[in-house]
Amino acid sequence: MASTLQQQIQQFYDASSGLWEQIWGEHMHHGYYGAAGNERKERRQAQIDLIEELLKWGEVRQAQQILDVGCGIGGSSLYLAEKFGAIATGITLSPVQANRATERAATARINANFQVADALNMPFPDQSFDLVWSLESGEHMPDKTKFLQECYRVLKPGGLFLMATWCHRPDQPPHSPLSQDEQKHLAEIYRVYCLPHVISLPEYERSPISSTFKTSAPQTGLPL
Ligand SMILES: C[S@@+](CC[C@H](N)C(=O)[O-])C[C@H]1O[C@@H](n2cnc3c(N)ncnc32)[C@H](O)[C@@H]1O
Numbered sequence: 001m002a003s004t005l006q007q008q009i010q011q012f013y014d015a016s017s018g019l020w021e022q023i024w025g026e027h028m029h030h031g032y033y034g035a036a037g038n039e040r041k042e043r044r045q046a047q048i049d050l051i052e053e054l055l056k057w058g059e060v061r062q063a064q065q066i067l068d069v070g071c072g073i074g075g076s077s078l079y080l081a082e083k084f085g086a087i088a089t090g091i092t093l094s095p096v097q098a099n100r101a102t103e104r105a106a107t108a109r110i111n112a113n114f115q116v117a118d119a120l121n122m123p124f125p126d127q128s129f130d131l132v133w134s135l136e137s138g139e140h141m142p143d144k145t146k147f148l149q150e151c152y153r154v155l156k157p158g159g160l161f162l163m164a165t166w167c168h169r170p171d172q173p174p175h176s177p178l179s180q181d182e183q184k185h186l187a188e189i190y191r192v193y194c195l196p197h198v199i200s201l202p203e204y205e206r207s208p209i210s211s212t213f214k215t216s217a218p219q220t221g222l223p224l
Contacts, residue, residue, distance in 0.1 A: 070137020
């Protein structure tokens with residue numbers, strides 16, 4: 001029987017998170033290597049620098065209730081909860097990740113809790129969090145608009161939603177459509193990483209709720 005995308009993502013992270021942690025550490029995302037992408041630095045520092053760059057870009061000075069959507073093993077959740085003296089809640093599709101994140105929070109004595117939940121149908125009331133954070137999880141979402149709507153639904157008035165996600169290059173006029181070679185390359189990335197599809201930054205900007213957000217395309221790099 002064919003499994004659903006959600007099941008594939010769950011199985012992918014259940015099976016691979018231990019190995020990812022050994023190789024990439026607790027942060028399962030790319031690093032920030034300066035505005036031009038050419039600074040030389042240690043991998044973990046680059047991953048933390050990406051978190052700090054995002055916070056700087058979003059002008060985040062404080063947070064009390066943080067939601068980490070697609071939390072992995074809680075790398076960002078624990079970092080942000082500790083930095084701001086906040087409570088962090090993380091959701092992931094992977095029970096293995098949720099358990100590992102819970103274990104890491106207990107060991108570090110950081111106020112963070114984790115659960116298995118779907119970002120497209122979150123188990124939280126409206127207006128629950130003052131910072132909603134999504135670091136390299138948006139690319140897994142089959143319905144990008146629904147994802148953005150859910151993130152905004154659980155955001156308190158005056159709160160902030162910060163997302164960094166994989167995009168492909170702009171492909172609408174005046175830009176050329178994606179070539180066959182680019183589409184083939186993308187299809188392989190989708191297959192390997194369990195992604196339904198990614199969209200371009202201008203597509204996010206055309207989203208029905210785009211009047212509430214700003215976008216930018218900073219340089220990130222592979223942490224290896
Ligand atoms: C590449 S990992 C990033 C983890 C984390 N944000 C970090 O930077 O360390 C992608 C995460 O997105 C989560 N994810 C993917 N689709 C999801 C969904 N529909 N609902 C909740 N989490 C999802 C996965 O379970 C995984 O934890």
